[in-house]
Amino acid sequence: MSNAANVVYLNGQYLPVEEATVSVMDRGFLFGDGVYEVVPVFGNKLLRLEEHLTRLQNSLNRISLPNPYSHDEWLGIFSNLLEKNTGEDRAIYLQISRGVYAKRDLSIKAGYPPTVFAMVLQVEPPDLEVVSAGISVITVDDFRWGACDIKSTSLVANVMLRQQATEANVDDAILVKNGMLSEGTASNVFLVKNNVLITPPTGHKLLPGITRDLVIEIAKNNAILVEEREIREAELFSADEIWMTSSTREIAPVISLNDEIVATGVAGEMWKRVMGLYQQYK
Ligand SMILES: Cc1ncc(COP(=O)(O)O)c(C=O)c1O
Known part of the structure; x- marks a missing residue:
């Protein structure tokens, strides 16, 4: 941007x-x-x-x-x-x-x-072809404070965490606190497993993303099952799809995690469907 x-x-x-x-x-x-x-x-x-x-x-x-x-x-x-x-x-x-x-x-x-x-x-309008090529991420320890629901300008921890991703030559990081997923450095995280959309619950550990809520709303309105629950780090590695969402990034499919290909290594069917619905909503 x-x-x-x-x-x-x-x-x-x-x-x-x-x-x-x-x-x-x-x-x-x-x-x-x-x-x-x-x-x-x-x-x-x-x-x-x-x-x-x-x-x-x-x-x-x-x-x-x-x-x-x-x-x-x-x-x-x-x-x-x-x-x-x-x-x-x-x-x-x-x-x-x-x-x-x-x-x-x-x-x-x-x-x-x-x-x-x-x-x-x-904002650069998203080129769907480029977006569908996906992003690469690593998991990092979420050492931030217990008030991540505040959209605070004190962002030095997020800057440090993003830098870990940059130094690893990837696009972003998925933050993990005590073995559980929280969010991205400037986005929320979703998993797809067996056609169910799963995302961590709101609370003090993450920012309640407006895009997160919209994705959940769109999914529910289209009879896609949604679970808001704690996600263990290990679940990332057997997920069918992983997405990162934010107002400016919209819905980005993750195709590489810690240097391993996610599922088939291309944007998944559920992503195509929900991204299409999201673009229509916009
Ligand atoms: C830490 C963090 N989590 C999640 C989000 C996504 O929020 P939204 O969808 O409202 O852009 C952001 C956006 O900047 C963020 O900084």
Whole structure:
């Protein structure tokens, strides 16, 4: 994904990205003390906007940061940004940090305005042929904290985990905590076994992906069996299919795991079916 955004939103103003700056005392910069969202946009349609705003509210609640804007105020900002940054497939990136305090101090204090930033990301439309070629992944130890349901801007652990994948010359990593799958470095994970779609349950161990929920909804609406349950790492190696899902990646089939071919080594029949349904929904 490239960031071709020209005009961004910062604290009530629309500015060229080069002119949008924040203080070095911003708690987002000092502590990663903030949350974010990425909302995909197709044409001018914000995909699953309500769900994204609900997850944003949940993230804000979890870090005790009041939502600076109403639903309609957010919508107004998104519409203005999309008007100023035209394109086909895009995404809205937004982040809210706890703002600027005079002193570097972990304690939360009332009365400081948050820093609110939003921009448009230009997204490459997925080439289905390329996507169906699949991705390669490794399993890595998920050493992250016990609050992965917060879409926090403190992403250094995810950066480190992605780097393990990069150093292994693969596209991504599947994170494993105490022998159980959690998610990808920036995606959720699904297995297909005997025509059943299986994914780990939501909770503090993973981000409740909006794409994850949509895939589950689409599957259930089409009489595909879905199980939300803990998945042992060993189940990966006998899966018929493995997928990684996210708003920007959509549904990526995994064709190589720890240097071994997954099942037949090509995108599976269930993936073809659900990906087709997902594209229709979009
Ligand atoms: C850690 C993590 N898990 C899952 C997801 C997928 O979430 P969504 O489908 O809402 O994009 C993301 C997206 O960035 C993520 O960062």
